[in-house]
Amino acid sequence: MTRPTMQTAAKPGHPPHIDLPAARSARGSVALPGSKSISNRVLLLAALAGGATQLEGLLDSDDTRVMLAALRALGVQVVDGADDGQAEVTGSGRFPVRRADLFLGNAGTAFRPLTAALAMMGGDYRLSGVPRMHERPIGDLVDALRMLGARIDYEGQPGYPPLRIGTGRLAAGAPVRVKGSVSSQFLTALLLAAPLATAATGADFVIDVDGDLISKPYVDMTLNLMARFGVAVAREGWRRFAVPAGAAYRSPGRILVEGDASSASYFLALGAIGGGPVRVTGVGRDSIQGDVAFAQTLQEMGARIGYGPDWIEASGPRVADGGRLRAFDADFNLIPDAAMTAAVLALYADGPCRLRNIGSWRVKETDRIHAMQTELQKLGADVAATADSLVVTPPVRWRPAAIGTWDDHRMAMCFSLATFGGVGVRILDPGCVSKTFPSYFDVYAGLVQA
Ligand SMILES: O=C(O)C1=C[C@@H](OP(=O)(O)O)[C@@H](O)[C@H](O)C1
Ligand SMILES: C=C(OP(=O)(O)O)C(=O)O
Numbered sequence: 114m115t116r117p118t119m120q121t122a123a124k125p126g127h128p129p130h131i132d133l134p135a136a137r138s139a140r141g142s143v144a145l146p147g148s149k150s151i152s153n154r155v156l157l158l159a160a161l162a163g164g165a166t167q168l169e170g171l172l173d174s175d176d177t178r179v180m181l182a183a184l185r186a187l188g189v190q191v192v193d194g195a196d197d198g199q200a201e202v203t204g205s206g207r208f209p210v211r212r213a214d215l216f217l218g219n220a221g222t223a224f225r226p227l228t229a230a231l232a233m234m235g236g237d238y239r240l241s242g243v244p245r246m247h248e249r250p251i252g253d254l255v256d257a258l259r260m261l262g263a264r265i266d267y268e269g270q271p272g273y274p275p276l277r278i279g280t281g282r283l284a285a286g287a288p289v290r291v292k293g294s295v296s297s298q299f300l301t302a303l304l305l306a307a308p309l310a311t312a313a314t315g316a317d318f319v320i321d322v323d324g325d326l327i328s329k330p331y332v333d334m335t336l337n338l339m340a341r342f343g344v345a346v347a348r349e350g351w352r353r354f355a356v357p358a359g360a361a362y363r364s365p366g367r368i369l370v371e372g373d374a375s376s377a378s379y380f381l382a383l384g385a386i387g388g389g390p391v392r393v394t395g396v397g398r399d400s401i402q403g404d405v406a407f408a409q410t411l412q413e414m415g416a417r418i419g420y421g422p423d424w425i426e427a428s429g430p431r432v433a434d435g436g437r438l439r440a441f442d443a444d445f446n447l448i449p450d451a452a453m454t455a456a457v458l459a460l461y462a463d464g465p466c467r468l469r470n471i472g473s474w475r476v477k478e479t480d481r482i483h484a485m486q487t488e489l490q491k492l493g494a495d496v497a498a499t500a501d502s503l504v505v506t507p508p509v510r511w512r513p514a515a516i517g518t519w520d521d522h523r524m525a526m527c528f529s530l531a532t533f534g535g536v537g538v539r540i541l542d543p544g545c546v547s548k549t550f551p552s553y554f555d556v557y558a559g560l561v562q563a
Contacts, residue, residue: 330403
């Protein structure tokens with residue numbers, strides 16, 4: 114089992130903390146940065162597709178930078194566009210460079226899919242990340258790839274990065290089985306790399322999911338984007354996925370990356386507790402991101418939500434003036450990232466709130482159940498945790514607090530919402546937001562009034 118990452122020193126070049134004053138209201142509009150999950154998927158898909166793909170609206174953050182650097186190191190031609198978020202990626206179906214040492218930070222969306230793609234392609238590769246990445250499990254994916262005939266060795270602790278990948282003998286045979294109870298990214302990784310498996314074996318590539326699958330909307334996103342690159346996956350519910358022999362990615366020409374729905378959750382939450390309206394643009398009713406469902410969670414808590422094709426807007430009670438959100442007891446398995454936002458909003462509820470089925474929190478950027486419990490308690494909340502749930506009872510008396518962020522961007526972002534309880538909040542190591550949203554605190558400051 115992994116250990117919680119302790120509070121780390123501030124990121125070099127970033128302040129050790131940021132002091133957020135007590136807030137009373139929030140309103141305004143935010144153009145969202147690109148979706149991390151879509152950006153890293155389309156970068157890889159474009160690199161594996163024949164032809165040039167114009168990508169627009171890409172996220173620029175730690176997670177996408179490590180993906181871009183890895184693709185360049187693998188010989189993929191990437192030309193940055195004149196405007197922010199633009200790139201042209203020219204793929205050839207395979208990576209031209211067959212030997213590389215790749216550093217992938219703490220980006221699950223880079224590490225897991227690249228492991229599958231490189232293991233299926235063969236070569237001589239080393240994949241590593243930050244210390245926490247080496248505590249995040251990858252054994253279920255490695256087991257599945259070994260079943261296919263791939264050669265992967267653990268450099269340190271079995272089941273965890275760093276990995277060494279060699280050239281295996283991929284063979285058609287029984288379906289590859291993968292567990293999906295620890296992370297859906299293992300199934301996503303196999304799916305994204307599937308055309309490489311069919312090219313190596315000449316046969317259909319069939320994946321069976323062994324047991325429960327978490328975070329399902331991310332798999333739907335994977336299938337949706339694969340289809341835009343010309344590969345249709347046949348499926349039997351959530352149990353079996355099949356990619357036909359001969360499947361190959363084709364560039365769709367141009368892809369526009371949606372705004373990040375997980376990042377949207379913080380601003381919609383601000384609208385819900387600070388009067389609002391707060392509008393996010395870049396994501397809307399037709400999004401392929403599961404985290405847009407967080408807007409419904411807000412509605413159930415008593416917020417008013419409006420949607421357009423590419424915007425969402427939230428307004429609600431001013432909790433600083435005594436308004437309250439409705440307490441909730443909900444299963445958050447489908448939206449594990451936005452669920453952290455709900456955990457902090459529980460501070461403003463009219464009773465105890467329960468978040469169920471969030472066991473995956475334990476193996477993300479930090480042990481998020483432990484970190485969330487520790488930091489919510491500092492503000493005066495009573496918090497009970499189990500292996501896969503949290504019960505948050507709002508504070509009777511709020512206490513000013515210095516919030517540890519555990520090198521977890523979402524801890525930093527969601528605790529900025531704790532400023533409506535009448536006390537100021539200090540966020541330690543705010544620079545950790547660079548994983549997905551480097552300018553987060555500037556955008557926050559533009560929406561919130563004291
Ligand atoms: O596939 C993806 O893009 C992601 C899947 C989720 O992870 P798990 O499947 O590990 O829950 C999510 O938490 C992560 O931020 C992004
Ligand atoms: C879990 C997350 O990231 P990763 O893609 O590294 O799994 C996250 O962004 O909340």
